[in-house]
Amino acid sequence: MAYVIRDNDVANDDYAMRGARLLLLSRNIGEHTGELDLPDELLDWAVEAYDNWNEASKMLVDTLAVEEIFRIAQVATAALRTKYQATKNLLKTRYLSPDDREIYGIAGRTPVKRPELLAKARDMVNAHQRFSDLGDPNVIPNAMINAVAALADDVETKHDDAYFQKDRGHKASVAVRAHYNRDTAMLRTFYRWCVAKLGRDSTIFIAIGFRSRAIKTDSM
Numbered sequence: 001m002a003y004v005i006r007d008n009d010v011a012n013d014d015y016a017m018r019g020a021r022l023l024l025l026s027r028n029i030g031e032h033t034g035e036l037d038l039p040d041e042l043l044d045w046a047v048e049a050y051d052n053w054n055e056a057s058k059m060l061v062d063t064l065a066v067e068e069i070f071r072i073a074q075v076a077t078a079a080l081r082t083k084y085q086a087t088k089n090l091l092k093t094r095y096l097s098p099d100d101r102e103i104y105g106i107a108g109r110t111p112v113k114r115p116e117l118l119a120k121a122r123d124m125v126n127a128h129q130r131f132s133d134l135g136d137p138n139v140i141p142n143a144m145i146n147a148v149a150a151l152a153d154d155v156e157t158k159h160d161d162a163y164f165q166k167d168r169g170h171k172a173s174v175a176v177r178a179h180y181n182r183d184t185a186m187l188r189t190f191y192r193w194c195v196a197k198l199g200r201d202s203t204i205f206i207a208i209g210f211r212s213r214a215i216k217t218d219s220m
Contacts, residue, residue, distance in 0.1 A: 032208065073161075084148055
């Protein structure tokens with residue numbers, strides 16, 4: 001998609017506009033080094049500006065992708081809650097003692113929050129193993145408890161991944177923004193140098209990612 005450079009207010013570039021601006025700058029700066037007589041620092045930055053920005057922006061994590069990962073984790077939690085509730089209901093018909101129910105994690109209401117639900121599911125799995133080792137005749141088939149254990153593992157894995165991706169996305173966003181801010185400072189310095197050399201009306205500005213006052217009054 002082609003972007004029109006609307007103004008010279010570089011601090012308000014969105015990321016797409018920043019990429020388009022730097023692409024023009026890096027692509028065309030070589031043709032205008034004679035007129036601009038840039039210091040090495042500015043020239044070196046301008047030549048590499050687009051490639052460096054493009055590389056930095058690849059770190060950004062797709063927000064929609066992270067939202068989908070969290071949605072999948074929530075679906076896994078809902079599946080665990082359903083299985084836990086069904087297994088809990090069955091166990092309550094076989095274990096009437098309050099102490100046994102406490103050991104199994106089936107006393108009281110089924111938790112709404114994920115950490116508490118996971119803890120109850122783990123209690124259920126551990127209690128089943130304990131009562132099975134004691135030869136208790138009221139234990140339910142292993143397959144039923146294994147299903148609870150597998151769903152609990154799935155919930156932990158999916159939520160760990162979701163929070164990892166969220167944290168990764170946050171760190172990447174901070175890093176890209178820092179790169180953006182550095183480029184903003186360099187663009188301002190670059191523009192001021194060019195204005196000092198060419199004035200504000202030169203059409204060279206158009207080729208290197210800025211607006212010329214001959215076309216539209218800039219806002220920088």
